[in-house]
Amino acid sequence: MNKTITEQLDKINRQLMSRSYKLTAQREATVRVLLENENDHLSAEDVFMLVKDKFPEIGLATVYRTLELLAELHIVEKMNFGDGVARYDLRSEDHAHMHHHLICTTCGKLAEIKDDWLLELEKRLEREYGFTVADHRLDFTGVYHACKSNECQRARKAVS
Incomplete structure (x- = not known):
């Protein structure tokens, strides 16, 4: 809502x-x-x-x-x-925790992931290490497929 x-x-x-x-x-x-x-x-x-x-x-x-x-x-x-x-x-x-991000290192586009994929890991940390997670944030850096395609096209043009 x-x-x-x-x-x-x-x-x-x-x-x-x-x-x-x-x-x-x-x-x-x-x-x-x-x-x-x-x-x-x-x-x-x-x-x-x-x-x-x-x-x-x-x-x-x-x-x-x-x-x-x-x-x-x-x-x-x-x-x-x-x-x-x-x-x-x-x-x-x-959400109990901060949302996560996908960050494209080529174009700089930033996308948010609202789902909390780390709950199982938090439970495991509590169980195995006696550590209670208060908060977490995860950022993934990489390249979108569209940027990879454009990168490859630019590289081919530069070689030609």
């Missing part, structure tokens, strides 16, 4: 309040941008540019501080997909 942005904002506001933080206008603008662009894995600069469109007086440092706070509170996940840029992804309340 997809919740409305207002419902998601209310939930995040409750999470902040439970930790003695307020959902200030600047924080709300930042969270709203993340919610409106939830499939885009935005960098802090991307978030800043989108927030600035609606909230011109906001500063980059405020957006950075807000994103870091949201990451610290596990509302968002701070990630790096190997390109040296920190990106922010909302955590889903529907």
